[in-house]
Amino acid sequence: MRTRLAHLLRRGGQAGKRPARTLAYAETAAALVIIVGAGLLLQPQNPGFVGVSPHPFWLVVIPVAALHGSPPGYAAGAASALVYLGLTAVQAGSVTNPALLRPDLLLEPVLFLVAGGALGELREAQRRREEALLQRQEELERDLQDLAQRYLASVELARELERRIADQTSTVTTLYEAAKALERLEVEELSPAVLELASSFVDVEACSLYLLRDGRFVLAAGRPENASRPRELDVSGGLPAIVSSERRTATVHELLTEPTPGRLARQPMLMAAPILDTDGEVAGMLVAERMPFLRFTPAATRLFTLLGDWASSAFQRALRFQQTRDRNVEDELTGAYNHAYLLKRAEEEVFRARTYGVPLSLLALRAEDHERIPPVRLPGVLRTLSLVFRHHIRPVDVLGKHAEEGTFLLLLPHLTAGEAEALAEKLRREVEGFGFKPFETDDRTLRLCTGRATFSGAGGARELVEAAVRSLGKGSG
Template sequence: MTENAQPTLTAADTNPTPVLLKLPKSEYTGSILGLAVLVAINFLWFSDRLGFSGFSPHPFWLVVLPMAARYGFKAGATSGLLAGLLLLGLQQLDRPHQSWRTLLALSNLTLPILFVGGGILLGEIREAQKKRYQTLVDAFNHLTSTHADLGQRYDALSRAKQELDTHIISQEQTLTTVYEAAKGLKSLDEEDIFPAVVEIMVDFLAAEACSVYVLTEDRLVLAAGHDPEGEFKRRNELIVDEGMVAEAVTSRQTVSLNALTPSTNFTDLAAEGIVICVPLLNSKNQVLGVLNIERLPFIKFNPQTVRLASIIGEWCGSAIENARTYQDTRDKNISDDITGAYTYTYFLKRLQEEFMRARRYSQEMSLIAFEIADFQKIDKGHQQDILTVVSLVFKNKLRAVDLFFHDHDASRYFILLPGTPRAGAQVANQKMIEEINAFKFRPYTDNDERALAIRTGTTAFAQTMQQPDEMITQAVNEIQ
């Protein structure tokens, strides 16, 4: 029973003698007992006036009226009839010699008739009152039941409204937070995108196990995954034309396990352990890979999660395409537009050429590894400024035939000096360090008084070297 529910009332709940109501003959028993007591009194104390002759009002009314008032028509009629018959009987005993015609004369029947009529009339009034009362009780019970039902509905609607409000608020927060998290996919380094996608699926889809596979030739190779409990046996490679992956790649649409239940090979698909598979597409609708959710809480396995997974897949596909476009463009450019330094890819190609030339013609050649110490401790707003200044120093202090290149690490350069022995490279190196120190940079965030620190390593070509990579390794190892 809810808090608003009220107990249902019946006529029996308000009756002062509910026990008597449960006895079918209680009204007759009460009439008989009451009249018997009055007759006994009549015989014991008023034996000379049997039938209470001369008493006004007659004592039998003490039984007829209460019985009619309490129990209604039947009790009133019964008690009135019994009282009338008993009165006639007592009168006959009091005057045994009178004839039946005298006994049944109208003048003698007046009081018995009044007993019966009074009992019936008062009983009818009581019946009407009982019906009226029962009607009110029924109306009250109906209103109480309606009130309780409305209270339950109100409580249910209040809870539903609260849940809906919470759902809407959490949905807005989820979409906003997912959008903020998706900014992490703006990285132009493809390797940084995959862990970010996995993190988004874990945080916002509650994925307990998920993975990202990248299409390489005709194979899907694992790029990143999440399974902290280690229960899912994930393969390093997936076959493009098998299972749920084939469904997603072929249709170019997100595929979920519950949507494949009518499929004839549903058992085989379920055995793969993939719950949702999202194809990663580029702007030309070409498949770049797939995003798999392998384990998900049951309550989260719904159309909303499938739609959100599709959105994340679209973001991931766009991020991969942007990163690859940037990488392709970067590879085609041999120099940085800002610093003027050549790219590392061009460095490897040019070093190979100069190494073969020095080897063939027995020429001198040196390589300097130039590194800015603790580059990450420099404020990010000043990092590019430092690199630009260093590049300007290289341009001013190096010969036209000398070349400087960026390493993969933004804080490191390689300077290639064709026709220059190791001693000449050390002199050039010292001049560049002195020039940079003259700027008196104090760029480190951990110590405002700390000057910019430069570390270098120098090596020279030797005929014993077999590959140009040996020069790179030696130069890096010489850094101090």
Template structure:
């Protein structure tokens, strides 16, 4: 029996069952019965078939079978008993006489050699068996401890599951969950100010759930309405606030968050809403506008919602400022458009020359692919943007990371791709899959267009 302590300090008892069941004087009863039956059969065969010679001249001696089997099955003790029984069955009434030319020690050796081998085999093999049994007992104890730990963990998991279910039941009707906030926040983490403004509506609704709200952007010394949600035709809220207005001086100049809960703030709001706060870029301190809530449910206007409103103002202000800075850098640099996931057309010729020089120096294939999308009628800006997104999406899914995609060019081809380590004939199936993918994307966007392409092999590694 082995006693172990589990993770809750509860004793865990494990017992390795004895092979053969019940014991007599520490020996398995089954082993004694098997030993008696073996010698009854063996001695009967010897008496009736071999004339009582105790299997003289038979090699190996049949009694080895009893010693080895019982030792391997039950261990050292039973093996020694089998060796003793084999010795008695061999020598009782069958002790050979000492011959004339044989000294005493030689006679004694002949007499005891076989029993000594039996006892030695019983000890060696039995210890090996006992060691394996002890190892099995230890492993059984470790398994029991592991099962105990598993039960404890399972109970803890069940308890945590019940707690989770209770918490889910408590927050099931609430809109301000972490998941909804995260999904809504992703809608404003964009590189385009227009996309940020589009995502503001979902973010504000998921956190505050207002009936009416509006967003104003700072344009020099004016706050101009950029978006309003829930406004009705008979609403007379102001769409612009100049530097002399109370809201401008309080929110922009004073950087103050106004809440109708406070009587002073309510007078400053002047009936324009229940909450108003500056859109502040946290990292730079820049104010980009104002967020204003005109109508909010009675139970939704509380200190927690005011704190969430402050968080919203900082969040939206930071996202909008980052997007605007990115757009400014794009206009100045113009090297890469993350929004379109393409390199600028002005970079193509330079990159083409560098890649060609590198291909000649290092020795790899280089191929250029030119694409032109032919649509019906005159292409407007929205159609060109849709074409660009389709090409970028198809290229990202089908091409390698080392392939370069460039924006619209001015020589009749809208897009150019540099394909290093690819020959013209190798590029053919790639081009076919790419053009089909672009056309499928255009068709899904209800913008039918035909893709024309030109493959230009710039360099072959073999000359």
């Protein structure tokens, strides 16, 4: 009721200004006519009420300015001043009479004009404050209604969660571990955790997660893994089109007029929720492919939307961590480039090798039985290996680290397979000749495992790295 009243008052304030001002001007003219007429009847020798205090014209100036604001206030003051001066001139018998310029005669009309303008401006400022307060009141009431709706939705969601927890087949420990998995900072580890929560909380029997890569939504994880599903989402139609364009959760109810159990069972997707990045753009989609018909309720849709929000926050946090980590291109311990930077350099060298036909090789290097090296000695071993490698490579070679702990990658532009193998053999001899004994239980000296891959014209940087890592140990001495 208050909102409607505020709306009507604001509309009245805007649309009714012109008629109100016209009325104010009419009231001013009528009041002046009445006062002047009364003066002519009651005291014809002093129709301008000169010397009368307070002057009757204040009955026009003050009410009009206080009620109608600045334009009518100025008009009332000016009209009163002009009428006063006119009547005074008539009473003096001539407009050129020097007596009309007396300060006591001019003070009154000046006060009419100043007071009318000042009171009008005060009233106008008050009116603007009233309109601002009414608008603020309406905004607060809208916010209150929105909060009330959110509160009701939260209460209903809490009840649904309580019911779910009461009859949940999974244990509290399982749910806790799945939720804790969302705190991981590796993007690759988040996808299975999100699907685990979808299965546990929303009773989804089959679900999948797609992430945006090179402008396409590519399958990142699926549950169960052996289920048949597309490797890439088609966002030109269906639920993916709604999610990508409107950035909200969409259900199959929006596409089917009669969602019977049989028709739902034939649908490839029941629900899809967006995974948003920090800019609010869709960076992925969480898809519910199959769930029991009786569980496919509005409450399940809300839970699925909430899970999408959680997943968005988790992926944003992981991506921020990854970006921060990738900015530090050098490993503090060994001085080697990190894996992300080495991949970037490898992509550049692969492009040159493919374009100009020059050779390109890559070595994977790792201490033999590195997992048996005590943790307190492993940093020293890695620093030693890094120093040995740097001493024997060219300025154009790139030494970096693999994502797997303890593994180095050595990018060798313009080296053939034979030249790369010769360098690997040289590095093995240098490490063995160093005589370093890092093991705690025996006196074995440190040995080096090597793997080699040479670019053949097919594949990319990742394939080159994977090939070198797979061959680790085959070329060790």
